[in-house]
Amino acid sequence: MTPTALxxxxxxxxxxxxxxxxxxxWPALHLLPVQGDGRSALATALAEQPALCFLDIRMPxxxxxxVAAALAEDWPDDGxxxxxxxxxxxxxxxxxxxxxxQAVDYLVKPVQHERLARCVQRLQQRLAxxxxxxxxxxxxxxxxxxxxxxxxxxxxxLRALLAAxxxxxxxxxxxxxxxxxxxxxxxxxxxxxxxxxxADKYLRVVTAEREHLIRLSLxxxxxxxxxxxxxxxxxxxxxxxRAIASARREDSGKVTLTLHGRPEKLVASRLYxxxxxxx
Numbered sequence: 611m612t613p614t615a616l617x618x619x620x621x622x623x624x625x626x627x628x629x630x631x632x633x634x635x636w637p638a639l640h641l642l643p644v645q646g647d648g649r650s651a652l653a654t655a656l657a658e659q660p661a662l663c664f665l666d667i668r669m670p671x672x673x674x675x676x677v678a679a680a681l682a683e684d685w686p687d688d689g690x691x692x693x694x695x696x697x698x699x700x701x702x703x704x705x706x707x708x709x710x711x712q713a714v715d716y717l718v719k720p721v722q723h724e725r726l727a728r729c730v731q732r733l734q735q736r737l738a739x740x741x742x743x744x745x746x747x748x749x750x751x752x753x754x755x756x757x758x759x760x761x762x763x764x765x766x767x768l769r770a771l772l773a774a775x776x777x778x779x780x781x782x783x784x785x786x787x788x789x790x791x792x793x794x795x796x797x798x799x800x801x802x803x804x805x806x807x808x809a810d811k812y813l814r815v816v817t818a819e820r821e822h823l824i825r826l827s828l829x830x831x832x833x834x835x836x837x838x839x840x841x842x843x844x845x846x847x848x849x850x851x852r853a854i855a856s857a858r859r860e861d862s863g864k865v866t867l868t869l870h871g872r873p874e875k876l877v878a879s880r881l882y883x884x885x886x887x888x889x
Contacts, residue, residue: 648672
């Protein structure tokens with residue numbers, strides 16, 4: 611079976627060069643159209659379900675890491691095995707050590723032929739190693755199940771990379787959320803917020819009694835929250851740990867959360883399901 615690869619790169623010259631090098635090194639590889647931003651890359655990957663994804667770390671809309679995390683959350687339970695990921699980065703040596711430590715494949719811009727050749731060889735070996743497991747049977751069809759070793763390894767790698775400390779000093783912790791509604795500004799103590807949820811260009815701030823909308827992205831909010839008290843459980847959801855009444859693990863690997871003081875249930879994705887383990 612011919613493997614399919616997706617390249618997500620917002621610099622056309624680099625994308626064209628990577629395409630040409632891959633075609634020369636791996637003639638049998640089928641390359642999907644290049645995607646120039648994170649959201650398009652995510653949509654294409656979910657629609658086409660490639661075996662390989664080459665993700666630029668810094669792209670418009672979503673970073674390569676955010677695309678990878680979203681893929682891990684949204685990859686269909688009955689789909690093919692999770693794709694092998696290669697990050698394309700211009701990060702400094704310190705950041706590269708983090709990639710090395712997590713055994714994530716990466717390429718440094720500008721991509722060198724010899725380095726890409728080694729990467730291609732490793733990818734071919736990994737695809738060949740997992741090929742026997744992809745032979746479907748009536749009892750066990752080939753799918754990206756929660757027990758898929760490749761998916762489990764990728765989730766562990768992404769958790770470590772997403773948790774890597776930023777170089778800049780973190781901003782001060784938030785004590786109060788200022789939510790404006792018309793001419794009124796509501797001051798919401800942070801302790802009263804049960805969860806935050808991304809909603810288009812806004813962020814929902816949900817308490818036991820009501821909801822507010824603020825013009826702040828989750829990416830901007832997260833560094834201002836205490837990670838011991840507020841847990842990210844999905845790429846678009848952060849919940850106060852003390853607000854969680856119970857966590858139910860589903861067959862898909864996701865976790866359904868029941869809250870104190872709210873009727874709705876929240877979903878913790880595969881990427882964050884490790885937070886909920888019984889003692």
